[in-house]
Each structure stands twice: as structure tokens, then as C-alpha cells.
Amino acid sequence: MAGFKIIIVGGGLAGTLLAEGLLNNMVNVVVYERDTQDSKREGYQIRLGESAMIGIDACLTETQKNPILEKFGQSAGLTSTAPTLYNSRFEPVLDLTRLPSYSKSSAINRVTVRNLLMGPILAQDRMHFNKAFSHYEIISDDSGVEKVKVNFTDGTSDVGDLLIGADGSGSKVTASPPKSQMDENWLTLHAPTQVNKQxxxxxxxxxxxxxSFLAKGNLPIDRIKMLPQQLLKGPALVFARKTVLFFALYLPPKTEGQQKSAGDEIQYNQEEASFYWAFSVPKQTDKYKDVKDIPDRxxxxxxxxSDWAPEFRTMLSVGADDEDAGEIIPTQFRxxxxxxxxxxxxxxxxxxxxAALGHPRVWLMGDAIHAMQPNRGMGANQAMRDCAEMLPELLSLDRIAKAGSSPSTAQISAACKRYEDSMIDRAFTWVKKSGGTSIEVIDLDGVFGRIISILGVIFLPVARFVYLVLRKGSKEDA
Incomplete structure (x- = not known):
């Protein structure tokens, strides 16, 4: 491919989605990923909503979108849900689905989405693995045109017109092999993001x-019946005594040809279904110096x-006796x-x-610039939304190059500013909504929880009615 060459560091959801959008528009792009192609990645659940769909619509063809949409989970017959807030007595405080402006989303397996996005990129040999980013340099070619030289820890490098850091909020500093999968998770989540830093x-x-801890496991029908049936309606989000628990089910629909089991009230793809939970608790340094010192997580x-409702013991114990039960992974939220x-x-x-600092030939996206807490489920959504705002700017630069002249640094700077001005206003609003840089310490067990519950019963129906009327009016005016 001629024209403008774009190098993407990071082969996660945002990096692969953007790369696929560029390839669909015949743009010269290459993706470098630090992991090996066959590395074991945890298939933790994510929830994608309207923001992610804007990115998907912008970058993918209908043929490429459909396999992803088919993998969205179901919940009470609906694909779009929001969490319900509970206290430690497992009493529902507020169903966030009833908030008219609350962003709803659908469950899906992260690895499933990434593998689907990677397919076309691999088919065109545009993705390279085991390439850990080291640093970049701003150089000039023989014609005096500025370029970006991207260096990797194995001593190799590549040169392009633009570098995009899509390496998340936890890129590893070192390429040294970890002693175990747990060590890899720990190192990955503790290291700074390199492109962001440079x-x-x-x-x-x-x-x-x-x-904070993460866990997931399989979800056969007998396990569904063990768990609180409220979870079928949507995720549970618990705030109690400075602790946060998020618990969700992923129930992908049955694929064509799968037989329904007689007597099963719930029909879903049991081979791909899973549960997922995240638990954040105040550090207990009086007992342990570090989370790694906890012998039995x-x-x-x-x-x-132990003094919470018994439903929580069931939820947090589910899958513990499985022969292939995964580890409870300690994670550093950023x-x-x-x-x-x-x-x-x-x-x-x-x-x-x-010259490297602030240079407009290096752009950032997703967690590499607006990392956020997971309790609103908007990290992946906003990263994929970045693709929709970044793609047209990159296509305009590519058109300039294909017309016969390399885009100047001033033109690239103007395109970068348009993307960042929009992205900063949008994405950092969600960083704030997700708790900013401190974990929410609200307690729904006491008076505050009762007030929220009462307000939900009295005022939410009115607020929802007004919101729907205003939204309908705005659509008619448009």
C-alpha cells in the first residue's frame, strides 16, 4: 500500500478495531503486539454499548460486524442492560436500567471480540507479535520529511509517518519472561504505559x-440455578463499607444447530457462557504488606x-471446586x-x-490516555469510540499522501488537535463518572442507601417520562 504509513503499538480492542478500519480504506497500517500470538489471555467479560457500536460502525463492514453482534450475551431476553445496586444484605437499592440516561450495554467475552477483530489483519500479514515497545525517535528521511522510528526491545525497529499508542494503561516495562501466568498479570498491571510516558x-x-481481584468461570445450567436469579436480569453492583463488588453473567445465545435441552428454562450457549466478578477491598496492611502475600485469596x-447476605458467599464461591478453576487474579486498577x-x-x-515530547506524529487512544475504573464498564467503550473519531482524521492525511505530497507536520498537528479536542471532552467525562482516580466509598447499607431507594421509587418514573418526552421531541425537531 502506498500513501501514509501508520504504526499501531498495542493489539487490544482499540488497536485492532482501528487497524481494521484503516485496512478497509486501503491505508498502510501495521500493528505490533508485545505478546506472542499463542499467549494465553484471560477471557474476562466486557460490556459494550452505544459508544462501542459507534466505533464498530465506523470501522467495520456489515460482514465483519455480524459475527461480533451474534456473540452479545442475553439477559432476561434483552441484550442491553445496566447493573442493579445492592447493599450487603443483597437488597436491591436501585435498578440503574430505570435511569433514562444511564448507558446500557451488552456482555461479551473480550478475547472473542479481539480474535474476531484480528482475523482480517492477520490475513493481510499486518500484525506482528512478541514485539514489546521500547521507545520512538523523530527522524527525517532522505527528502527531509519527518518520520517516526519505532524501536522494540528485541533490537528491531520500523519507520512510519505516524505512531499510535494503543498499548493500554499497563504496558510492561520489561520484556523479561514472567515465572508464571500470575506474575505476568501482576507485572502487566503494575507497569506504566510506555508511549504515554515518552x-x-x-x-x-x-x-x-x-x-482488587478478578475471577471468572464456566456457567453450566446447574450453576445458573445455584446463583441468585436476580443476576439473570443484569449485573449486580455492590457498595458497602468502602468495598465494591461487581458480578455479571455472560449468556451468549445458542448458535445455529445447537439443540435445546429438555426442561431447561434458560436457553443459552453453555460452552461459551461464563460468570465474572471484580472485588475491591481497602488494603489491610496490618495483616499483609502486599496483596501477593495473601496465601488464600x-x-x-x-x-x-462473612457477615454479608449468604447470596454473596454463593456468588464468590461458585466454580471454586472446578478442576480447571482459574486463579483469582490480583490486579492494580489504574x-x-x-x-x-x-x-x-x-x-x-x-x-x-x-523532540519526542508532545510531538504531533505520536497519538494516543483508549487506556493509553484515558484509563478509567471498570465500575461503569466504559473503558473499552470509550476506546472503541476513539476509533470513530480518529479514523476520518487519518483518512484525510492518507488522501493527502496519495495525492502526491507527504502531509506536513503542521497538517498532522491540526488533525491530531481535532481528534484530541473531541476525545478529551468525551472520554474524561467518563473517567470522572467512573470514579476518577479514587474508588467510590459510598455505603448503601445505611441511611444513604435508603434515601437512594426511596428517590428511585418516587422520582424515577417521573424523570423517565420527562426524559422520553424530551427525547421524542428532539428527534421530531431533527
Whole structure:
């Protein structure tokens, strides 16, 4: 492919979605991923909604979209749901689906989506694995045109017109092989994002107040019947005593040809179904210096909720006796401070003669710039939305190149500014809604929870009616 060459570092959801959109428009793009192609990735559940669909619609053809849409989970016959807030007595406090403006989403397996997105990129040999990013340099070619040289820890490099950092909020600093899968998760989630750091954004921070844990497992029909049936309506989100628990089911629909089981009230693809939970608890440094020192993570969690409703013991114990039960993975949640729209200028001023700082030929997307807590499920959604806003700017630069002249740094800077001005306003609003850089410590067990519940009963029906009327009116005016 001639024209403008784009190098993407990071083969996650945002990086692969954008690459597929560029390939669909005949743009020269190559993706570098630090993991090996056959590396074991945890298939944790994510929830995709309207924002993700905007990115998917912008980048994919109908043929490419359909396999992804077919994998969305079902819940009470609906594909779009929102969590219900519970207290530690497992009493529903507020069904967020009833909030008219609350962003609803559908469950799907992260690895499933990524593999579907990678397919066309691999088919065109545009994705390279085991390539850990080291650093980039701003260079000039023989004609004096600026380029970006991207260096990898194995000593190799590539040169392009633009580098896009899609390496998430936890890219590893070192390429040294981990001793175990748990170590890999730990190292990955503790390391700074490299492109973000070198460009001078440096706005990603660890959330130090809590220890957080992730777990998932299979979901056969007998296990569904063991779990609280409220979970079939949508995820559960619990705030109690500075602790946060998110528990959700992924129930993909049966594929064509799968037989229905006689007597099963719930019909879903049991081979692909799963449960997923995330648990954040205040650090207990009086007992353990570090989360890695906890000898039995499940016991630690169950002890913490020992006086909660018995439903929680069932939920947090499910799958523990499976022969192939996965580990409960400790994770470091990270989030981002909001960037000024002049952050690149400020980085250049502070960096004096360092040409790499703030340079417009290096762009950031997704968790590499606006990492957020997972409790609103908007991290992947906003990363994929970035693709829709970034793609037209990249296509305009490619058209300039294919017309016969390499886009100038000034033209690239203007395109970057248009993308970032829109992205910063949108994405950092969701960072704030997701809790910012501190974990929410509201307690739904006491007076506050009762007030929320009462307000939900009295005012939500009225608010919903007004919202729907206004929304209908705005559509008619349009």
C-alpha cells in the first residue's frame, strides 16, 4: 500500500478495531503486539454499548460486524442492560436500567471480540507479535520529511509517518519472561504505559487505596440455578463499607444447530457462557504488606464478606471446586488525570530540546490516555469510540499522501488537535463518572442507601417520562 504509513503499538480492542478500519480504506497500517500470538489471555467479560457500536460502525463492514453482534450475551431476553445496586444484605437499592440516561450495554467475552477483530489483519500479514515497545525517535528521511522510528526491545525497529499508542494503561516495562501466568498479570498491571510516558502525557496513576481481584468461570445450567436469579436480569453492583463488588453473567445465545435441552428454562450457549466478578477491598496492611502475600485469596475475600447476605458467599464461591478453576487474579486498577487540551505544548515547553515530547506524529487512544475504573464498564467503550473519531482524521492525511505530497507536520498537528479536542471532552467525562482516580466509598447499607431507594421509587418514573418526552421531541425537531 502506498500513501501514509501508520504504526499501531498495542493489539487490544482499540488497536485492532482501528487497524481494521484503516485496512478497509486501503491505508498502510501495521500493528505490533508485545505478546506472542499463542499467549494465553484471560477471557474476562466486557460490556459494550452505544459508544462501542459507534466505533464498530465506523470501522467495520456489515460482514465483519455480524459475527461480533451474534456473540452479545442475553439477559432476561434483552441484550442491553445496566447493573442493579445492592447493599450487603443483597437488597436491591436501585435498578440503574430505570435511569433514562444511564448507558446500557451488552456482555461479551473480550478475547472473542479481539480474535474476531484480528482475523482480517492477520490475513493481510499486518500484525506482528512478541514485539514489546521500547521507545520512538523523530527522524527525517532522505527528502527531509519527518518520520517516526519505532524501536522494540528485541533490537528491531520500523519507520512510519505516524505512531499510535494503543498499548493500554499497563504496558510492561520489561520484556523479561514472567515465572508464571500470575506474575505476568501482576507485572502487566503494575507497569506504566510506555508511549504515554515518552510522549509526555504521564497522566496514568495507580489507585493505591484498595486491593482488587478478578475471577471468572464456566456457567453450566446447574450453576445458573445455584446463583441468585436476580443476576439473570443484569449485573449486580455492590457498595458497602468502602468495598465494591461487581458480578455479571455472560449468556451468549445458542448458535445455529445447537439443540435445546429438555426442561431447561434458560436457553443459552453453555460452552461459551461464563460468570465474572471484580472485588475491591481497602488494603489491610496490618495483616499483609502486599496483596501477593495473601496465601488464600478466596478465603481472604470470603472472610471479608462473612457477615454479608449468604447470596454473596454463593456468588464468590461458585466454580471454586472446578478442576480447571482459574486463579483469582490480583490486579492494580489504574485511572487517568484529565489532560489539558494544551498538554502537548506544555510537554514541549518543559522538555526543552527533547523532540519526542508532545510531538504531533505520536497519538494516543483508549487506556493509553484515558484509563478509567471498570465500575461503569466504559473503558473499552470509550476506546472503541476513539476509533470513530480518529479514523476520518487519518483518512484525510492518507488522501493527502496519495495525492502526491507527504502531509506536513503542521497538517498532522491540526488533525491530531481535532481528534484530541473531541476525545478529551468525551472520554474524561467518563473517567470522572467512573470514579476518577479514587474508588467510590459510598455505603448503601445505611441511611444513604435508603434515601437512594426511596428517590428511585418516587422520582424515577417521573424523570423517565420527562426524559422520553424530551427525547421524542428532539428527534421530531431533527
Amino acid at each position: 510522549i509526555g502525557a504521564r497522566n496514568i496513576v495507580d489507585i493505591e487505596t484498595h486491593w 478466596r478465603k481472604f475475600i470470603l472472610d471479608y464478606v 485511572a487517568s488525570n484529565k489532560l489539558s487540551k494544551r498538554w502537548r505544548h506544555n510537554a514541549r515547553v518543559q522538555g526543552d530540546a527533547d
